[in-house]
Structure formats: C-alpha cells, structure tokens
Amino acid sequence: MSLVLGAFTMGLILALLSLGMLISFRMIRFTDISVDGTITLGSSVTAVCLASGMDPWPAVLLATAAGCAAGAVTGILHTRFHIQELLSGILVMTALYSINLRIMGRSNIPLLDVPKVADGAEGLVAILAGAGGKIDLLGWPVPIADVAAFVSSLLICVASALLLRYFLLTHLGTALRAAGNNPQMARAQGFNHQAAVVFGLALANGLVALAGSLLAQYQGFSDVQMGIGMMVWGLASIIIGEALVRHNGIGLMICGTILGTILFRLLIAIALRWGLNPNDLKLVTAVFVFLALIAPALGGRIKARLRQGDSHAGS
Amino acid sequence: MLEVKNLSKTFSPGTVNEVRALQGVDFTLAEGGFSAIIGTNGSGKSTVLNAIAGTFQPDEGRIILDGIDITRWPEFKRAALIGRVFQNPFAGTAAEMSIAENIVMAMKRGRRRGLGWAVDRNTREEIGARVRALKMGLEDRLDNPIGTLSGGQRQALTLLMATWLRPRILLLDEHTAALDPKSAAKVAELTSEIIARDKLTALMVTHSMQQAVAMPERIIMMHRGKIVEDYHGEMKRRVRIPDLVETFNRVTKRDLFSESAAVMLMGQYR
Known part of the structure; x- marks a missing residue:
C-alpha cells in the first residue's frame, strides 16, 4: 500500500510538471526542452532555502519564480533573438546545469531534518490518526508522514489545476491559446504572439519548478542530475492523459493530464516491482513515447490493411 | 481615410530571386469608400494589402490611416485599427477553439x-444574436470547435470577427477565392451588406473581375508593382468586364517590349 500511495504522491507532484508542459507543448505549441533544467532549478532553490532555515512556503514561491524567469529566458531567446525553439531550450537547459551547481554549491543537498510544506498536513493527519504513528488505509498501516505528503500534494495539485483552468478560460488565457493554435489569427486580433510565447513559457516553467520544489521535499534531497529525462516523462503523461479524455475542453484536458501522470507513475511502480531494472526506465519511457507518437499513423495503416482484407474477402 | 504614399518594396534584394514587388505605389482611400485592387499574378496587389496590414516593413514610403502614421507599427498593434479577412479560410480563425472563443478574441x-x-x-447572448443574424444556423454550435465548420462558414465568421469592433479600414485579401461558388456568393453578399450597413472604409483584393465590377465603388488596377489604372466615380459606374480585359491586354502587351521601350511607346497604346 505504501508503494501505491507513493506512486500517487509522486504522480500528483509530477502532474504539476505535466501541467506546465501542457501549456508549453499543447497550448502555445512550443517544444520546450529546458524542462529538464527548470525542474532541477526548482529543487535546487528549494534545497538551499530550506537548508539555510527559510520557511517552506516562501521557499516554494521563490523556486516557482526562478522557474518563471528561466522559462521567460527561453522565450526571449526564441522571439527576440530568433533562435530555434529546440536550441533555445537546449541553451537554457545547459546553462541551468551550471547555475544549479552554483546555487547548491555541490551536486547534492540532503533535506532530512528541515521543515517542509507537508508538515502542516502531518499535524492534521496525526490528529486524525491518534497515537501510534501509523494510519490505517484500507486495512494497511501506513506511516503518517506518507499520508501527509499525499494530502499536501493533492491539495497543491488540485489548487494549481483549478487556478490553471480559470486562467485558461479568461480573456488573457483564451488569447494565449489562440496564439498557439493560430499565430496569424492572434496577430490579426491585435494579440502579440511573441509576448504570448514568453509569458506562456514563464507560466509553464513556473509550474515545472513548483513540481521540482515539491519533489525535492518529498524525496528528501535535491540532486543536480534529477531533471534528466523529466521532459519525456511529462510528455508520456500528457499522451496517456489525451488517450484517456481526448481533446474535450480545458477542464477535461487538465484532469486527463493529472490522471495520465498518476497512471504513468503507477505503471512505473508496478514495472519496477516486477523487476524492471531502474536503469532501463528512461529507455522504456522513450520507446513508449515513440510508439504513442506513431500510433495514429500506424493505426490508420492497420485499418486500411484490414479494409483491404475485407474487400478481398468480398470478391 | 487611408493614405498610401510612394510605397516601395523589393524582396530578396541583390539575389537571383529579387522581386521588385512594389514600385512607388501611391493612392488615397476616402472615408467610407469601398475599393478593389485587381491585377495579374505577381502584380503586387496582395503585397499592397500586406504592407497596410503590417506583415512586412516597406523599403520606402508611408502608410497613414486616419492621420496616424502606422508605417513602423508592428502587425499586432495595427490590428487595433484594421480588420482583416484572408484568402485562406483557415487563416482567420483558431481551428481548435470554439466559435464563441474565436469571437471573444475579436471582441477584444x-x-x-x-x-x-x-x-x-x-457575452454568449451577444455572440448568439450576431451569429444568428448570419442566418447560417451556427448560433446553436457556439461551443463547437471552429475547425468542424466549412470554409464558407469559417470565412463568414472571420468577416464577422473583422468587423465586430468597427475597423478604421477593412482589408479583404481574395477572401472568396478559395470557396465553392455558392459560399463565395454568400460571403460576397455578406461583405457588401456589412460594408454598406457600417459605412466601412474597405479595400478588397480580388481575382474576379465580375466581383470588381459588381461590388466596390472604385477599381485600382495594378501591374508589376505599379498602379496602371484607377477607375472611380462615373468612370467606375460605366466600366464593364470587357473594358477591364482590354486594359489588361494593353498593359501586358507593354511587357513584350523592354521597360524603356514600353515607356516610349506607351502613348500609342493609350
């Protein structure tokens, strides 16, 4: 049960990463590679702040703001200096590797005996659980700290999702989506498409850094390598989410992305339990994303083949 | 009122692909006037429209709209003053967003x-009322993605969006050329109706001489980046398709000579 709860908590935290990527990859249609760097930026800033004794919430806000700034830089590189999307992201990601090392001062900071955002929830859960240090979940005893991490992640994820849905349905959010869907139309309606890219990437990477911040607190450490492959994980989650809900309105897309991320984490947890070598995880994910990307074309071909088969059978 | 002064543009200068798209184009559109630009392929008619819309910066010349010099304004800033309908029916709307969301973009x-x-x-009620006035049955589909509509329906909505807030000038870039004949007629009728109702200043680029004769009050004919003929007032009311064809033939015949010879002999063909 601890395993499942852990997968859910991890899924809820990484759902923020997927939601950020939903904005960059799906709303403003920008293939933003810098995600691998900004999630680590979020965790680095948080680790340094917490280790130096700062309160957890200001630390989370600071990490999010740092992510926004990094996203804006990627956007400015692309719009102002006309560097290709992918290259802008790669430049920022590469620069962030050094910046993250600079911020932390070393490659790894443990976060064991520091206050965290889950502490508030832990007090609440402890009251509910009474004495004993364990809480009964569907018959399994689970440590209070795990439940608290789950509850706080759930609250932050739901709050972020609601805020994001509201924003995307405002005038500004609608214009942002239009700019991604049809830049020519957005310009003809007086909306600055380039500003939309910078703003959208700032928003997206703010969410990614928020995910990094919570991840560092949940895992109990920040590591300069932790961002590697995160973009592909996020993309895989978005794809699973789209398979779950299709394109049906903003609210459903957001729900789908969150569910997709959780489902993806559960699948990974199961695969690892069955003995998948953790070193192979990124390869498996990459193959999965590849298959998901070619699936529509492949499906069409198979359908065509079947139809051909039908006509043969008929004649 | 729109003043276009001595507008020039050369694309890819100094290369084999050099195109002198505009060579000193000069004209003024009166307030509330509906004009058309016609011309052969590559005559620069769409380039003039794009210069006014701001998709590129001209090499020389000025564009002044209602006394405001907009020559250096970026495209999105000019949109505050300009309504546009494109040739491609898919260019003017965001396909994956609903009809209502697209129109909200135009309302702002x-x-x-x-x-x-x-x-x-x-907002929904306001949108519903004006979409109903198009008489296309789209008022019940406000939440459908606009990509599920036909080209004609999308073009009618783009026209509605371009004129939702009264533009200082309405630019129509061969906006019926990519539609089937029935939709084209419907959109053309709607265009004339809206321009007359709101007394808009409008500039339409068209391939169709029939449209040029029937719809606007003035026809500007372009050839090789220059204005070669300007029918307005009584002259425009008398002009018929054969007259336009004759003028076309005359200006294209000039191309058989070198440019300098053409200038020399021009008098004889007039």
Whole structure:
C-alpha cells in the first residue's frame, strides 16, 4: 500500500510538471526542452532555502519564480533573438546545469531534518490518526508522514489545476491559446504572439519548478542530475492523459493530464516491482513515447490493411 | 481615410530571386469608400494589402490611416485599427477553439485582455444574436470547435470577427477565392451588406473581375508593382468586364517590349 500511495504522491507532484508542459507543448505549441533544467532549478532553490532555515512556503514561491524567469529566458531567446525553439531550450537547459551547481554549491543537498510544506498536513493527519504513528488505509498501516505528503500534494495539485483552468478560460488565457493554435489569427486580433510565447513559457516553467520544489521535499534531497529525462516523462503523461479524455475542453484536458501522470507513475511502480531494472526506465519511457507518437499513423495503416482484407474477402 | 504614399518594396534584394514587388505605389482611400485592387499574378496587389496590414516593413514610403502614421507599427498593434479577412479560410480563425472563443478574441481586438472570464453569459447572448443574424444556423454550435465548420462558414465568421469592433479600414485579401461558388456568393453578399450597413472604409483584393465590377465603388488596377489604372466615380459606374480585359491586354502587351521601350511607346497604346 505504501508503494501505491507513493506512486500517487509522486504522480500528483509530477502532474504539476505535466501541467506546465501542457501549456508549453499543447497550448502555445512550443517544444520546450529546458524542462529538464527548470525542474532541477526548482529543487535546487528549494534545497538551499530550506537548508539555510527559510520557511517552506516562501521557499516554494521563490523556486516557482526562478522557474518563471528561466522559462521567460527561453522565450526571449526564441522571439527576440530568433533562435530555434529546440536550441533555445537546449541553451537554457545547459546553462541551468551550471547555475544549479552554483546555487547548491555541490551536486547534492540532503533535506532530512528541515521543515517542509507537508508538515502542516502531518499535524492534521496525526490528529486524525491518534497515537501510534501509523494510519490505517484500507486495512494497511501506513506511516503518517506518507499520508501527509499525499494530502499536501493533492491539495497543491488540485489548487494549481483549478487556478490553471480559470486562467485558461479568461480573456488573457483564451488569447494565449489562440496564439498557439493560430499565430496569424492572434496577430490579426491585435494579440502579440511573441509576448504570448514568453509569458506562456514563464507560466509553464513556473509550474515545472513548483513540481521540482515539491519533489525535492518529498524525496528528501535535491540532486543536480534529477531533471534528466523529466521532459519525456511529462510528455508520456500528457499522451496517456489525451488517450484517456481526448481533446474535450480545458477542464477535461487538465484532469486527463493529472490522471495520465498518476497512471504513468503507477505503471512505473508496478514495472519496477516486477523487476524492471531502474536503469532501463528512461529507455522504456522513450520507446513508449515513440510508439504513442506513431500510433495514429500506424493505426490508420492497420485499418486500411484490414479494409483491404475485407474487400478481398468480398470478391 | 487611408493614405498610401510612394510605397516601395523589393524582396530578396541583390539575389537571383529579387522581386521588385512594389514600385512607388501611391493612392488615397476616402472615408467610407469601398475599393478593389485587381491585377495579374505577381502584380503586387496582395503585397499592397500586406504592407497596410503590417506583415512586412516597406523599403520606402508611408502608410497613414486616419492621420496616424502606422508605417513602423508592428502587425499586432495595427490590428487595433484594421480588420482583416484572408484568402485562406483557415487563416482567420483558431481551428481548435470554439466559435464563441474565436469571437471573444475579436471582441477584444486592440483592447486590454484581463483576467475576466472570456465567455460569460452576457457575452454568449451577444455572440448568439450576431451569429444568428448570419442566418447560417451556427448560433446553436457556439461551443463547437471552429475547425468542424466549412470554409464558407469559417470565412463568414472571420468577416464577422473583422468587423465586430468597427475597423478604421477593412482589408479583404481574395477572401472568396478559395470557396465553392455558392459560399463565395454568400460571403460576397455578406461583405457588401456589412460594408454598406457600417459605412466601412474597405479595400478588397480580388481575382474576379465580375466581383470588381459588381461590388466596390472604385477599381485600382495594378501591374508589376505599379498602379496602371484607377477607375472611380462615373468612370467606375460605366466600366464593364470587357473594358477591364482590354486594359489588361494593353498593359501586358507593354511587357513584350523592354521597360524603356514600353515607356516610349506607351502613348500609342493609350
């Protein structure tokens, strides 16, 4: 049960990463590679702040703001200096590797005996659980700290999702989506498409850094390598989410992305339990994303083949 | 009132692909006038429209709209003053967004977009009423993605969006050329109706001489980046398709000579 709860908590935290990527990859249609760097930026800033004794919430806000700034830089590189999307992201990601090392001062900071955002929830859960240090979940005893991490992640994820849905349905959010869907139309309606890219990437990477911040607190450490492959994980989650809900309105897309991320984490947890070598995880994910990307074309071909088969059978 | 002064543009200068698209184009559109630009392929008619819309910066010349010099304004800033309908029926709308969301974009053209709900109940009713007036049965489909509509329906909605807030000038870039004949007729009729009702200043680029004769009050004919003929007033009312064809033949015949010879002999063909 601890395993499942852990997968859910991890899924809820990484759902923020997927939601950020939903904005960059799906709303403003920008293939933003810098995600691998900004999630680590979020965790680095948080680790340094917490280790130096700062309160957890200001630390989370600071990490999010740092992510926004990094996203804006990627956007400015692309719009102002006309560097290709992918290259802008790669430049920022590469620069962030050094910046993250600079911020932390070393490659790894443990976060064991520091206050965290889950502490508030832990007090609440402890009251509910009474004495004993364990809480009964569907018959399994689970440590209070795990439940608290789950509850706080759930609250932050739901709050972020609601805020994001509201924003995307405002005038500004609608214009942002239009700019991604049809830049020519957005310009003809007086909306600055380039500003939309910078703003959208700032928003997206703010969410990614928020995910990094919570991840560092949940895992109990920040590591300069932790961002590697995160973009592909996020993309895989978005794809699973789209398979779950299709394109049906903003609210459903957001729900789908969150569910997709959780489902993806559960699948990974199961695969690892069955003995998948953790070193192979990124390869498996990459193959999965590849298959998901070619699936529509492949499906069409198979359908065509079947139809051909039908006509043969008929004649 | 739109003043276009001595507008020149050369694309890819100094290369084999050099195109002298505009060579000193000069004209003024009166307030509330509906004009058309006609011309052969590559005559520069669409380039003039794009210069006014701001998709590129001209090499020389000025564009002055209602006394405001907009020559150096970026495209999105000009949109506050300009309504546009494109040749491609898919260019003017965001396919994956609903009809209502697309129209909301137009309702805020050139205005501040804040954090208010984009499509609230009042807005929906207002949109519903004006979409119903198109008589295309789209008022029941306000929440459908606009990509599910036909080219003609999308073009009619683009026209509605371009004129939702009264533009200082309406630019129509062969906006019926890519539609089937029935939709084209419907969109053309709607265009004339809206321009007359709102007394808009409008400039339409068209391939169709029939449209040029039937719809606007003035016809500007372009050839090789220059204005070669300008029919307005009584002259425009008398002009018929054969007259336009004759003028076309005359200016293209000039191309058989070198440019300098053409200038020399021009008098004889007039």
